Amino acid sequence: MKRKNRANELQRRRLKAGRLLLKGVQQAEVARRVGVSRASVCEWKQRIEADGLAALNNGVRGRPARLDTGMREQLGKALLAGARAHGYATELWTLPRIAKLIEQRFGFSYSISQVSRLLAAMGWSCQRPDKRALQRDEKAIAQWKNKRWPALKKTPLRRDEPSSS
DSSP states (O other): OHHHHHHHHHHHHHHHHHHHHHTTOOHHHHHHHHTOOHHHHHHHHHHHHHHOGGGGSOOOOSSOOSSOHHHHHHHHHHHHHOSGGGTOSSSOOOHHHHHHHHHHHHSOOOOHHHHHHHHHHTTOOOOOOOOOOTTOOHHHHHHIIIIIHHHHSOOOOOOSSOOOO
16 A cells, blocks of 8 residues: 555656646756656656656556466466366365466466466465365354353453452
8 A cells, every 4th residue: 555655646746747847847946846856857858758748657567467368367267167177186276286377378487476466466365175074063063162162161260359460
């Protein structure tokens, strides 16, 4: 959240400088008013001259994604098909398995952390299978919790004296 607010603040600063430049204010004065270096103002002026004030808007930051929208949809369908459909003994998808699937399908490798970020961006979340016995008896468990557990549970001793804290 902090990073997004910072990006918005920087964009407001650039747009303010751009409006001042369009009004004909000198670059040194714009730099002083906005609180940036003259070199930044010079670069912004060149961008405005080339593409207008819209050139100062926030652009896409960082390295472009290797998996485009179509590839992400293919990956999502492959994951929904299940791990067994891709030759694994269990239906459990792990990050290393997904990384291997991406490498086999699309021809480039992703690290485990990249796969995790990619899945989060796709709206997938980490799911862990329940580790419950198949022969689990819910009624017996509830009865144990209500009757046996309170008898076993330790309770603090009551003292009539006030505590020191």
